[in-house]
Amino acid sequence: MQFSIRLNSKDISIRSRLILVLSYAMAAVIAFVVYTAGGTSKVYTNLMYIPITIVSSTNGKKHGIIHAIAGGLLLGPFMPMDAEHNIMQPPVNWIIRIVIYVIIAYVIGFFADHYRQELINVRKRDNEIFEAHMATIYSLVKLAESRDYNTGEHVLRVAELCRLLAGKLRSREKYSGYINDSYIEYIFKAAPLHDIGKVGIPDSILLKPGKLTPEEFEIMKTHTIIGEETLLEVKQRYSGYKFLEMAVNIARHHHEKWDGTGYPDGLSGDEIPLSARIMAVADTYDALRSKRVYKDALSHAESLEVIRQGAGTHYDPEIVDIFIEYENEINDIYNKAGTSDPETVTLELQE
Secondary structure: OOOOOOOOHHHHHHHHHHHHHHHHHHHHHHHHHHHHHOOOOOHHHHHHHHHHHHHHHHHHHHHHHHHHHHHHHHOOOOOEEEOOOOEEOOHHHHHHHHHHHHHHHHHHHHHHHHHHHHHHHHHHHHHHHHHHHHHHHHHHHHHHHHHHOOOOOHHHHHHHHHHHHHHHHOOOOOOOOOOOHHHHHHHHHHHHHOOHHHHHOOHHHHOOOOOOOHHHHHHHHOHHHHHHHHHHHHHHHOOOOOHHHHHHHHHHHOOOOOOOOOOOOOOOHHHOOHHHHHHHHHHHHHHHHOOEOOEOOOOHHHHHHHHHHOEOOOEOHHHHHHHHHOHHHHHHHHHHHHOOOHHHHHHHHHO
8 A cells, every 4th residue: 555645746747838929929818919019129028928937937947038039039130229229238238137037047957956844855754644643543553453364465455445435436427525635534544443443452352262141242343433533633643634534434434234224323324424334335345365373265146245245334326336246356356356465465554
């Protein structure tokens, strides 16, 4: 998994090119205005500072200097000083103007480049700190995982399943304005934290091979509250990590049921956060397919049937529809993750 804080370089490049094109067009318009207004003796030549400033501040000193020279030449040897009397400029006039434009472009571009590099450095440091925090959090997740499951692949699989389901739900009109790229990225990051609260459950309950007693089950249910409280503390300390808000909702509500019979709050239907409803389906599927101390693993078809029967009672029926529609991709995710080396999975979670 990749948890880096990234700028979209492709979008930035397209935006920078668009600014360049528009600035050159603006420079041409300004040159036309200067000519029609009577020549360089008029104040309108100062308008050329606008596109030069725009390019220098957005594209750096290199492009700014090139634009400054181009703008200066537009107002240079072929631009009259007085169009009405057909008086041309002395060469020194437009040469000095170009020099001034270049100096201004260089100064603005220098500071723009400097602060752009500073921003990159800050983002890099933030990313390093973020990675360190996530490595710590996921180490805790791995600790909980090692007590409950036979392999360390469960968190990887549910993250992939949640990302797939969220991406497919996005195509539905109901969610097209709600699920975006950020939402899909956040649920991918948040999903592995869903059972972090199990670190607070005693081994005698967590690893019990038989059915839990009512009293033991009540203790088991508290892992949702423990997980929420743990992640809330992390969220308060690191408020810039937006995905943690989703992680809090998932940790608390991924055992709620569509008909309101789940825990810990007995929420029903759309009262349950969408991220938790997605997790409920993904987590159940992976749990059914996995061998645990208290049960054998089910096949893909058997697991699918269990989820199908739970649509409208345990699970959001629309999410179940998506799950069934893309069952082959679901099965591929399980099989692919299931053949991964546990040590490799650990490294992927920390990357």
